[in-house]
Amino acid sequence: MSMSPSVGLLLATVLVAGCATPPAKEAPTATPVAPAVTRLETVPVTESTRPRYAGPWEDPANPLSQRTLYFDYDAVEIKPEYLTLLRLHAGYLGSHPGQRVTLEGHTDERGTREYNQALGDQRADAVRRVMLAEGVPPKQLETLSYGEERPADSGHGESSWRLNRRVIIQY
């Protein structure tokens, strides 16, 4: 596998991500919202409000449709095999500055729920850092950790767990 110098540097950045001082994020946006029920009257929602085609990431033939990265147990390091994929998404975001993505971190069921929230957050943040290093502006990236709350496979055992330790790039 040939790797450009920038990718090599990038990989190094990712591998030390767990022990580097984290960069400051944007200012807090803690604005308490009104209880959700107060808005219930205004919601005539039907399936038809969902567009049939939202973007190229929904086309199975398009490489952007590959939006999930898997992780080793208790690990937050991005495997080198995903760097090509991340550069592809970074490139798309670079050419579509109005497009935002949520980097959704998940873990398997082992370990405590709150610790897994943090682990999923670190995984999502590792992907975010690669995207930033690839030149994606911070405002196009958001992270969200579901921890172990939203497994892709509800089974117990490594064959399920490996599918659950993941970050999904949600457009």
Add this chain to the structure above:
Amino acid sequence: MFRYPRRLSVLLVSLLSLWFGSGLAAPRLNIEITGGVEGAQPIAIVPFGVSEGLIPPVDVAAVVSADLARTGKFKPLPNRDMLDMPTTHESVDLRDWRLLGMNSLVIGQIVPEGAGFQVSVTLYDVLRGDELVKTSLASTKTGLRHAAHQIADLIYEKLTGQRGVAATRIAYITSSGSGDKQTVTLRVADADGDQPQTIVSSAEPILSPAWSPDGRRIAYVSFENHRAGIYVQDLGSSHRDLVASYPGINGAPAFSPDGQRLAMTLSKDGNAEIYVLNLTTRELSRLTDHFAIDTEPAWSPDGQQIIFTSNRGGSPQIYRMSATGGAAQRISLDGDYNARASYSPDGRSIVMVTRINGAFRIGVLDTERSTTRLISSGTLDESPSFAPNGSMVIYATEHGGRGVLAATAVEGGGNQRLSQDAGQVREPAWSPFIQ
């Protein structure tokens, strides 16, 4: 632009599927005693007398009996083994109860009073012939079950010297379905699983319920609207406040013992760190500053210290620091995974999740001797929570492939399992004493 309408529809669907309130009936928790009556004290609780024509909605003696049996410290005599069923002092012959090997005897009466009931109860020491408790309490029409729990607590306290927890409650999370069809609820039930009420329900994850020290509010994390937020909800009025909704993690809320502050985990400044929010001034202070994960804060009973989970040493372990921050000291010394710790009410021990040979179990760490004792035997046991008298721990485990709750006496002797007929039950949090 395609994104906007799609995201909007998701938002609206999630609003539609979110509802909350109190007093909403929910499926009850079934309770099974799963072991441990050796060494339990023999006690007879005679069916309570009722005045002519009165049909009480609750079998008070049966509720008292079940409450006492669940503690693991008492072995109630089955009704069928009773030689006599006295309901007044005059009809009690203690020789019968000595013959049956009883240490204690409980009799009582229920009479109508106003719109409710008057319940009188007498507890006898069978061997000495003393009346240990003789009292009566008023109950509303719907409060008879609660009155029965209060009677169980009176008896328990008189005979053990420790305050009882039958009249306390538990909060827990249930889920059914999966993926987009998932329904997650936060519920509160009596400590015996009865009287369940739904506090909030959502299609998105809800987790980490935590009681306020007065038992009137619950803090929890909800992912409604596809964001994590920490809410504090009043159980009486159902009013709630969103107290944290920063980018990244908003998790692991824990009320300070004075109820004024909420410790929590946020990752807004880079990664998971412990913060304390003053609920009155809304002032937020950061307590930890480390590149490792710091999460799962829990207060010491005196409010002076906070313990938390950190992987700063390479594996998740329990650390302790001042409640104002500063240097942290590792307090879990054995094993390569110790997490989600909380103090016993007397502050002398800590209950936590510990990994042994790949299995996640509940351990009790003696903070003075630094020894850990396992009190569960599952493989994915989690979310331990002390009863407010420190006698039992409730935690989440699996049984028959489903998530259930288990409660176990810390000193051994009592085990029980709480499950729903359908769906998963997890993340129990035992309430404080409720006035």
